[in-house]
Structures are given as C-alpha cells and as structure tokens.
Amino acid sequence: MNDEHTIIEKTTLKERIEALPEDSVLFRSDFPEYHAEFVGSTLSELTCTGVLVKISQGIYVKPRNSRFGLVFPSVEKIVQAIAIRDKAEVLPSGMTALNTLGLSTQVPMNYTYLTTGSERTIKLSNHQVILKRGVPKNFCYSTRLIALLVQALRTLKQDNVGEEEFLVIRELISKEPDKENLGRDIDLMPGWMKRIVKPMLVNN
Incomplete structure (x- = not known):
C-alpha cells in the first residue's frame, strides 16, 4: 500500500468518525473495510485530540461538550450498544436493578449488569460499568x-x-x-x- 493511499484512507476514516453524532458508541471492529492498523491509529489520534474517549478495550464513545465538561452517553445506551454488538442479552443486577425498578433512589457508583456475552469493565468519568457473565436461568x-x-x-x-x-x-x-x-x-x-x-x- 503506497503512502498516498495510506493518507487518503486514514483521512476518510477520520472524517467518517468526526461526522458521527455526539453520544455515539463505536467499536474498533466497526470498520472492517479498513486495514486494522489504520483503524487503531486513527482511533488513537482522535482519542488524543479529545474527539473520542476510550472506555474499554476496543470500545469508544463520542461525548458531548457542555459548560460542565464532557457528557458521556447514558449507561443504558452504552450497555445496549455492547449487547447488540455481542449479540448478547444484558440484565441489570444488584443496586442497578433496584434503582431501575424504583425500589431504591440511591444512584449506584458502579453499575452492574449480567450478560450472556463477554465480561468487561467500562470506565466512565466517575464510575464503572461492570458486565459479568450470568447463568442461563437469569435470562429464562x-x-x-x-x-x-x-x-x-x-x-x-x-x-x-x-x-x-x-x-x-x-x-x-x-x-x-x-x-x-x-x-x-x-x-x-x-x-x-x-x-x-x-x-x-x-x-x-
């Protein structure tokens, strides 16, 4: 691949990502038509410049800028995007489930979900989202x-x-x-x- 093609390809990918709406959740695997190295370096560049924030391995968000600082997509939106990507089911658990149903008004510092997909921990501004494997009976x-x-x-x-x-x-x-x-x-x-x-x- 020559240098000119490299520049064109990388610029095109960068422009595509910059054109995404704020509150977007995106994955490194979203761009299979590009060479993996180009995707990685472009995502890194956009993270360094503040366009994107990396929240977990291979997962990025495009936050909104407000007078109070960066505003991330909602936890529910991030979790659902991961579930769709993993073709998995997710279910709030622990204090997150109590809060979701209105059985507690305490906002959890860490959000916990059961998943049929991969386990991972997502780091947001001042809390974490923890996805852990749930046994099948939780999803019956x-x-x-x-x-x-x-x-x-x-x-x-x-x-x-x-x-x-x-x-x-x-x-x-x-x-x-x-x-x-x-x-x-x-x-x-x-x-x-x-x-x-x-x-x-x-x-x-």
Whole structure:
C-alpha cells in the first residue's frame, strides 16, 4: 500500500468518525473495510485530540461538550450498544436493578449488569460499568419486569421487603401489559419471591 493511499484512507476514516453524532458508541471492529492498523491509529489520534474517549478495550464513545465538561452517553445506551454488538442479552443486577425498578433512589457508583456475552469493565468519568457473565436461568423469563424483579429482590433480601417495597412492586405488576407471560414468569421465581409477588397478580 503506497503512502498516498495510506493518507487518503486514514483521512476518510477520520472524517467518517468526526461526522458521527455526539453520544455515539463505536467499536474498533466497526470498520472492517479498513486495514486494522489504520483503524487503531486513527482511533488513537482522535482519542488524543479529545474527539473520542476510550472506555474499554476496543470500545469508544463520542461525548458531548457542555459548560460542565464532557457528557458521556447514558449507561443504558452504552450497555445496549455492547449487547447488540455481542449479540448478547444484558440484565441489570444488584443496586442497578433496584434503582431501575424504583425500589431504591440511591444512584449506584458502579453499575452492574449480567450478560450472556463477554465480561468487561467500562470506565466512565466517575464510575464503572461492570458486565459479568450470568447463568442461563437469569435470562429464562419472558417479561423484563420479572427478570429485573428477581435480581432486585435477591439484592434486597426477604427480610428487607417492607410495605414501601410492596407498594412499588404492586404498581409495577399492575402496569405490566403481558399478563399471560407475567403469570408464567412468577411461577418460575424463587419460592419466597413467588409468595410475595403472586398474590399481587390475583388482584390485577
């Protein structure tokens, strides 16, 4: 490959990336039509100049600039982009699941997700996103609500489920449109969770 072709190819790739909208999530593997060395050096150059931020091996974001500094894409957007790329399922776990369902107002410092894809840790400005392999039974539910509720209740633990939590769960159950699969999923929940949630289905 001659030097002229090298310059043209690299410039074209750079312009393509610079033209991407802010909040974009991109992967080193997104550009298979270019030589791997060109992709790597171009991504490195754009990272050095602040156009991109590297958040994990082979994963970059294009943040927005604000008067308060760089604003990254949302955690959910980043995680979903990785899931699509990996052809994997992802599911919030731990405090992230509690926060997602409104069972906790505490914003987690670290966001944790179960995945059927590769494990990785993503470093954002002041927190981390941790994707760890989940066992298949975590992904056996048809409704996202029950899959999330199992993770949330597992973190909360049975003795800590009080009246306030009952009210939140009851409202979530009442708003779930897929009542047929909801009933089947509740039957698949661990015993103590099923005893809490199933009576709520009868009243909806």
